[in-house]
Amino acid sequence: MYSPPHAGDSDSEGSLLLSDVSVSPPRGRSQPPPPPPKPRPSPKHTATAKSKSKPKPKPKAKPKPVASAGTAAAPPPPLPSAALSDPHGLASRIAAAPALVAATSTVSSSSFRRLVQSRNPSFDPVAAFSAPAPAPTPTPAPVPTPTEIPTAAAAQCPAPDAPPRARPKRVHPNSVSEVPPAVAEAEQPKRPRGSGEGNFVRLNINGYGRKRTFRNAKARRPTKYRSWRRQGAGGVKPQGYGDEEGDFVAEALMEREKKGEVGDAGVLKAVEAAREDPSEQNLESLLRLAYGYDSFRKGQLEAIQKVVAAESTMLVLPTGAGKSLCYQIPAMILPGLTLVVSPLLSLMVDQLRKLPAFLPGGLLASNQTSDEFHETLQRLRGGDIKVLFVSPERFLNEEFLLIFRDALPISLVAIDEAHCISEWSHNFRPSYLRLRASLLRRKLNVQCILAMTATATTQTLEEIVNALEIPSNNLIKTSQIRDNLQLSISTSDNRLKDLLLLLKSSPFVDMKSIIVYCKFQGETDYVSKCLCDNNISAKSYHSGLPMKNRSRVQELFCSNKIRVVVATVAFGMGLDKSDVEGVIHYSLPESLEEYVQETGRAGRDGRLSHCHLLLDSTTFYKIRSLSHSDGVDEYAISKFLYQVFSCENSTGSICSLVKESTSRKFDIKEEVLLTVLTQLEIGGQQYLRLLPQFSVTCTLYFHKTSPQLLADKDVLVRSVLNKSETKDGNFVFDMTKIANDLDITVNEVIDHLQQLKFSGEISFELKDPAYCYVILKKPDGLNTLSANITKWVSEVESSKITKLDAMFALANFAVKGCQRTDGCSGSQHTQCIQKKIMEYFSKNEATSDNDYCAQPHKSSPFLQADIKVFLQSNSFAKFTPRAVARIMHGISSPGFPSATWSKNHFWGRYVEVDFPVVMEAAKAELVKLVGKGA
Ligand SMILES: Nc1ncnc2c1ncn2[C@@H]1O[C@H](COP(=O)(O)OP(=O)(O)OP(=O)(O)O)[C@@H](O)[C@H]1O
Numbered sequence: 031m032y033s034p035p036h037a038g039d040s041d042s043e044g045s046l047l048l049s050d051v052s053v054s055p056p057r058g059r060s061q062p063p064p065p066p067p068k069p070r071p072s073p074k075h076t077a078t079a080k081s082k083s084k085p086k087p088k089p090k091a092k093p094k095p096v097a098s099a100g101t102a103a104a105p106p107p108p109l110p111s112a113a114l115s116d117p118h119g120l121a122s123r124i125a126a127a128p129a130l131v132a133a134t135s136t137v138s139s140s141s142f143r144r145l146v147q148s149r150n151p152s153f154d155p156v157a158a159f160s161a162p163a164p165a166p167t168p169t170p171a172p173v174p175t176p177t178e179i180p181t182a183a184a185a186q187c188p189a190p191d192a193p194p195r196a197r198p199k200r201v202h203p204n205s206v207s208e209v210p211p212a213v214a215e216a217e218q219p220k221r222p223r224g225s226g227e228g229n230f231v232r233l234n235i236n237g238y239g240r241k242r243t244f245r246n247a248k249a250r251r252p253t254k255y256r257s258w259r260r261q262g263a264g265g266v267k268p269q270g271y272g273d274e275e276g277d278f279v280a281e282a283l284m285e286r287e288k289k290g291e292v293g294d295a296g297v298l299k300a301v302e303a304a305r306e307d308p309s310e311q312n313l314e315s316l317l318r319l320a321y322g323y324d325s326f327r328k329g330q331l332e333a334i335q336k337v338v339a340a341e342s343t344m345l346v347l348p349t350g351a352g353k354s355l356c357y358q359i360p361a362m363i364l365p366g367l368t369l370v371v372s373p374l375l376s377l378m379v380d381q382l383r384k385l386p387a388f389l390p391g392g393l394l395a396s397n398q399t400s401d402e403f404h405e406t407l408q409r410l411r412g413g414d415i416k417v418l419f420v421s422p423e424r425f426l427n428e429e430f431l432l433i434f435r436d437a438l439p440i441s442l443v444a445i446d447e448a449h450c451i452s453e454w455s456h457n458f459r460p461s462y463l464r465l466r467a468s469l470l471r472r473k474l475n476v477q478c479i480l481a482m483t484a485t486a487t488t489q490t491l492e493e494i495v496n497a498l499e500i501p502s503n504n505l506i507k508t509s510q511i512r513d514n515l516q517l518s519i520s521t522s523d524n525r526l527k528d529l530l531l532l533l534k535s536s537p538f539v540d541m542k543s544i545i546v547y548c549k550f551q552g553e554t555d556y557v558s559k560c561l562c563d564n565n566i567s568a569k570s571y572h573s574g575l576p577m578k579n580r581s582r583v584q585e586l587f588c589s590n591k592i593r594v595v596v597a598t599v600a601f602g603m604g605l606d607k608s609d610v611e612g613v614i615h616y617s618l619p620e621s622l623e624e625y626v627q628e629t630g631r632a633g634r635d636g637r638l639s640h641c642h643l644l645l646d647s648t649t650f651y652k653i654r655s656l657s658h659s660d661g662v663d664e665y666a667i668s669k670f671l672y673q674v675f676s677c678e679n680s681t682g683s684i685c686s687l688v689k690e691s692t693s694r695k696f697d698i699k700e701e702v703l704l705t706v707l708t709q710l711e712i713g714g715q716q717y718l719r720l721l722p723q724f725s726v727t728c729t730l731y732f733h734k735t736s737p738q739l740l741a742d743k744d745v746l747v748r749s750v751l752n753k754s755e756t757k758d759g760n761f762v763f764d765m766t767k768i769a770n771d772l773d774i775t776v777n778e779v780i781d782h783l784q785q786l787k788f789s790g791e792i793s794f795e796l797k798d799p800a801y802c803y804v805i806l807k808k809p810d811g812l813n814t815l816s817a818n819i820t821k822w823v824s825e826v827e828s829s830k831i832t833k834l835d836a837m838f839a840l841a842n843f844a845v846k847g848c849q850r851t852d853g854c855s856g857s858q859h860t861q862c863i864q865k866k867i868m869e870y871f872s873k874n875e876a877t878s879d880n881d882y883c884a885q886p887h888k889s890s891p892f893l894q895a896d897i898k899v900f901l902q903s904n905s906f907a908k909f910t911p912r913a914v915a916r917i918m919h920g921i922s923s924p925g926f927p928s929a930t931w932s933k934n935h936f937w938g939r940y941v942e943v944d945f946p947v948v949m950e951a952a953k954a955e956l957v958k959l960v961g962k963g964a
Pocket residue numbers: 031043044045168205323324325326327330347348349350351352353354355484604605606
């Protein structure tokens with residue numbers, strides 16, 4: 031459900047679960063005798079990826095200059111300094127999307143259409159339903175015996191090109207079905223045609239759904255798409271998207287479009303029956319007909335029944351346990367629209383692909399043009415969309431919220447990756463803060479909310495349940511760890527060497543799909559290159575790569591053409607590859623939530639799979655340092671608030687803060703600025719209303735009529751001439767000034783400029799992406815507000831550190847403290863890790879086991895002297911204690927970027943000394959300097 035907005039490497043997601051969910055016992059423990067194993071086709075890979083890989087695509091010509099939000103990727107290899115600057119690549123992860131809407135199949139839910147029609151009598155729906163072919167289903171399978179993970183010392187390297195051994199087919203541990211594979215295969219109904227991944231809903235990326243009206247059918251989609259992209263406001267591509275990203279989305283949608291288009295009259299009958307009586311029997315029959323599955327997995331039926339009864343529900347199921355079904359089936363049954371809030375464009379596209387054929391879907395993400403938005407709206411109003419995926423940022427758009435008030439009934443809001451709502455989760459997203467029951471009721475008239483997550487501590491759950499007002503007895507939670515995963519940990523002084531040994535030894539040597547997780551982008555490139563050099567077919571994946579390359583890697587991995595993906599946390603969300611057999615953590619995950627989610631990408635097919643963690647304290651210290659990168663000082667927050675509410679920003683008018691320069695000025699990361707602004711909107715007192723983000727600096731070029739003559743005819747041009755400066759003969763102005771002058775929205779200003787552009791009168795360029803807002807009330811005193819906000823941000827920072835410490839303590843306990851009883855042996859620690867994880871998730875607050883957590887040093891003999899030398903030799907710069915401590919810890923910040931400061935001799939020198947200790951030392955030195963200066 032995350033990353034990540036501009037997507038970064040840190041949005042991880044989903045996780046898995048536990049032993050109590052499983053009906054079929056895990057492989058390798060006390061299993062029933064396995065049915066005759068079906069050999070897997072032997073892999074065709076091993077060291078072939080390199081030679082087969084296509085030549086790099088030529089870089090595309092970029093559209094005209096629009097300032098981007100500064101999402102520079104960390105440079106490749108040598109990892110250290112620069113790679114540390116954006117370990118998550120957050121900036122580029124959560125890319126806003128063009129409006130994408132699936133044209134419906136003709137088989138849309140008839141009652142929904144009737145309902146929409148009753149509110150839009152002018153609409154004339156097509157009501158055709160066609161019958162699909164039945165289809166097959168997954169089958170249960172046997173389990174091999176767990177194998178000990180080799181340590182570097184013990185591992186025997188087989189021939190590098192030894193082919194992986196075939197494994198028997200798997201069964202999902204959570205599958206309720208006990209039917210033996212052969213029987214299951216024979217008896218299970220076939221899936222309706224088009225219900226497989228990538229089928230059903232015909233998509234038109236512009237949301238028009240008028241596939242057959244285009245004359246140039248061959249070139250239509252890409253051409254249309256690209257021209258749409260170029261026609262973004264100001265003739266530039268929408269911010270947040272590269273051409274590659276656009277292409278990726280368009281390709282995904284075209285692929286969908288090519289596939290199935292039919293529904294099933296049988297399914298419709300089953301829907302009607304379930305609507306009349308949502309009994310277990312009726313819902314199971316619908317499940318069988320619609321998906322070809324035998325029975326519900328644990329938690330699914332209960333969740334579906336609650337949602338169908340319009341009861342808000344909190345659902346915690348492990349990664350791959352089938353949460354999507356819990357909103358898809360209600361979406362078929364409920365009369366109105368189902369709105370699914372999802373944190374990542376790629377995740378939305380993936381979920382859209384997976385909708386069954388008869389469930390027409392659509393997608394709206396932020397940063398679409400107004401035309402795009404309205405066309406999508408039209409399809410919504412026509413009842414052609416039954417499930418609409420939206421990014422949380424959409425809720426900033428009043429126009430978006432308004433459309434649902436009168437004409438469009440929403441039956442259900444499903445919030446995917448609901449843990450992003452909580453700042454105590456491992457993956458907090460400011461834009462999720464806005465998702466409150468009160469807002470959803472008030473603005474969307476929604477009564478039923480389904481919150482879904484795979485990993486949430488008790489504290490996080492409490493926060494979600496409170497925000498969404500979910501009754502306490504509507505919490506459906508199974509344990510968060512799947513029991514078909516064999517978990518092992520070993521310490522490592524040379525991780526690369528140990529990784530190579532692992533990959534060349536049993537059981538990993540036999541696996542055809544492995545994910546290796548690293549912390550830093552540069553690290554993934556470096557490690558994957560080393561693997562290739564050692565005849566292991568591998569590719570790297572991180573958010574610094576163009577979207578096209580990323581999707582290519584994912585595609586190659588999913589089709590088993592590469593064996594190993596070496597990735598940051600950016601890889602895996604929404605990845606529904608069931609036969610990933612191994613996950614290796616080359617770097618320590620930042621939290622147990624992240625560990626559970628990432629290991630959960632293995633063994634989704636229910637077969638025994640292996641997860642190994644290479645533990646080293648150097649990485650732990652590095653990551654711990656980085657946990658301080660979001661920290662703020664009260665002084666900086668206070669100055670920032672002063673600017674937000676400055677005198678020239680009057681109540682009721684549109685104000686803006688250019689993201690990059692504001693972030694640099696206050697040395698506060700952009701995400702933190704957004705979090706603070708969101709707090710000002712949804713905290714106890716509402717001080718402002720956030721608007722969608724725009725690029726606010728516009729340069730206007732006149733082409734036909736002279737500026738003055740055009741100003742005589744056009745009121746907006748007149749305002750521009752009054753409010754702009756001239757630079758090189760062109761007019762440069764702030765969009766919000768024009769909007770305020772004319773009392774219109776920034777969107778309307780852009781629309782008007784666009785019209786003038788189409789008429790050939792002007793062209794324009796936009797730059798400086800900014801946070802936009804309207805002040806509703808100025809705070810009485812900024813001091814208390816700054817103190818409260820700073821305290822809150824600091825608590826969030828501490829919580830991150832505690833989570834990391836808990837992860838490290840668990841791993842350290844396994845290698846140093848585990849007595850290797852109760853099933854643990856050698857480096858295999860499944861039992862003790864599972865136990866600790868369950869304890870962690872059941873506690874009210876994240877805590878770490880201090881006996882096993884390496885504590886950073888509380889002092890250092892040379893620290894003070896080094897800081898003194900540093901300050902003296904850099905007297906040109908203006909430092910705060912936090913800025914000095916960040917440099918000593920090797921943490922890049924907006925005001926002191928690694929590109930400049932990583933060359934400094936002291937960069938990252940005190941990573942192992944506690945950050946607050948370094949800050950204190952820096953403060954003492956700075957005070958001395960000020961004293962001398964005075
Ligand atoms: N009752 C069921 N029987 C068999 N397969 C099922 C069942 N329900 C879901 N599945 C399959 O399980 C797979 C995972 O489902 P889904 O993607 O919904 O999981 P998820 O819980 O959302 O995972 P994640 O947290 O990774 O997003 C899908 O391929 C889905 O079709």
